Amino acid sequence: xxxxxxxxTTSAIPLGKRTIIHMQLVRNKMDDELTNALKPxxxxxxxxxxxxxxxxxxxxxxxxxxxxxxxVSKMSNTTRLVDKLLAKDYVRREVCAANRRKIExxxxxxxxxxxxxxxxxxLKVEKAILQHFTKTELIQLNTLLDKF
Amino acid sequence: xxxxxxxxTTSAIPLGKRTIIHMQLVRNKMDDELTNALKPxxxxxxxxxxxxxxxxxxxxxxxxxxxxxxxVSKMSNTTRLVDKLLAKDYVRREVCAANRRKIExxxxxxxxxxxxxxxxxxLKVEKAILQHFTKTELIQLNTLLDKF
DNA sequence: TTACAACAATTGTATATACAAATGTATAGC
DNA sequence: GCTATACATTTGTATATACAATTGTTGTAA
Numbered sequence: 560x561x562x563x564x565x566x567x568t569t570s571a572i573p574l575g576k577r578t579i580i581h582m583q584l585v586r587n588k589m590d591d592e593l594t595n596a597l598k599p600x601x602x603x604x605x606x607x608x609x610x611x612x613x614x615x616x617x618x619x620x621x622x623x624x625x626x627x628x629x630x631v632s633k634m635s636n637t638t639r640l641v642d643k644l645l646a647k648d649y650v651r652r653e654v655c656a657a658n659r660r661k662i663e664x665x666x667x668x669x670x671x672x673x674x675x676x677x678x679x680x681x682l683k684v685e686k687a688i689l690q691h692f693t694k695t696e697l698i699q700l701n702t703l704l705d706k707f
Numbered sequence: 708x709x710x711x712x713x714x715x716t717t718s719a720i721p722l723g724k725r726t727i728i729h730m731q732l733v734r735n736k737m738d739d740e741l742t743n744a745l746k747p748x749x750x751x752x753x754x755x756x757x758x759x760x761x762x763x764x765x766x767x768x769x770x771x772x773x774x775x776x777x778x779v780s781k782m783s784n785t786t787r788l789v790d791k792l793l794a795k796d797y798v799r800r801e802v803c804a805a806n807r808r809k810i811e812x813x814x815x816x817x818x819x820x821x822x823x824x825x826x827x828x829x830l831k832v833e834k835a836i837l838q839h840f841t842k843t844e845l846i847q848l849n850t851l852l853d854k855f
Numbered sequence: 856t857t858a859c860a861a862c863a864a865t866t867g868t869a870t871a872t873a874c875a876a877a878t879g880t881a882t883a884g885c
Numbered sequence: 886g887c888t889a890t891a892c893a894t895t896t897g898t899a900t901a902t903a904c905a906a907t908t909g910t911t912g913t914a915a
Contacts, residue, residue: 581852586734660880660893691854704729706839808863808910
């Protein structure tokens with residue numbers, strides 16, 4: 560992906576600015592492709608992320624603030640996001656018996672089954688996105704990203 | 708920035724997935740900081756981007772589809788974005804005489820003056836974001852990003 | 856010249872997100 | 886036990902974005 564071509568500019572961009580724009584362009588592209596892959600399953604990237612977190616709990620519930628902490632893109636409004644998953648029967652919510660302020664959220668078998676299908680679609684896109692990278696390059700990239 | 712810490716997970720993430728998450732995290736962070744830097748000027752990152760494009764036109768107007776092509780994050784609704792800039796007197800819009808379907812958009816002196824102040828704020832944030840990178844590392848990062 | 860397709864921008868509508876305020880619950884200090 | 890404070894979630898509201906349909910304009914081919 561060439562920055563100058565994508566934003567159709569001829570003038571030279573300073574290295575710092577270029578790097579920042581580059582990061583934005585790549586993430587836009589990634590998000591587009593991931594979102595499209597999820598479209599047939601009618602879940603957003605955020606919802607998919609929450610389902611993955613819940614699966615990672617291995618039966619243990621997660622409450623809203625925990626979900627929010629672990630989400631890739633934090634958002635102020637996890638309640639309404641979970642509402643959407645609830646409407647699809649992908650999650651179950653219960654008031655925590657020990658602390659009635661907390662809400663415990665579980666993934667349902669239906670949610671798990673849907674998630675498995677999404678996994679396949681996502682994995683395919685991930686491979687496509689990273690197809691031009693060798694393992695060494697990916698490690699190198701991760702090392703550089705750590706510096707942010 | 709450590710992926711595992713940010714999303715508070717202990718389980719190992721496969722290299723590919725980790726890279727993609729990493730990119731998202733970094734861009735979230737960058738966008739947050741850039742958006743905050745622009746907050747005092749009451750413009751969004753998108754609006755700032757449009758102003759910069761218009762300045763780059765050096766007096767020549769840009770129409771909406773041109774703006775959209777050059778924006779870092781393309782969006783379907785450039786009309787309303789320009790409406791906002793218009794409301795602040797940062798831009799001027801005219802129907803193109805040669806092709807009345809087209810709208811010509813110019814940055815105003817007021818827009819230019821505001822943009823200059825924003826530049827300073829943005830430059831400061833850009834430096835902060837990239838403070839841990841050497842020039843060589845930035846070049847290396849850009850080369851890797853080209854592979855997407 | 857008229858009919859039709861392509862183009863450029865705008866508008867309508869649904870959905871998503873950000874931010875602040877409100878609700879209900881638990882905890883700590885007196 | 887009572888009050889104030891902190892906590893966890895929910896709700897209200899404004900703003901942003903995505904997507905489709907519409908409007909007005911131009912170019913073209915019969």
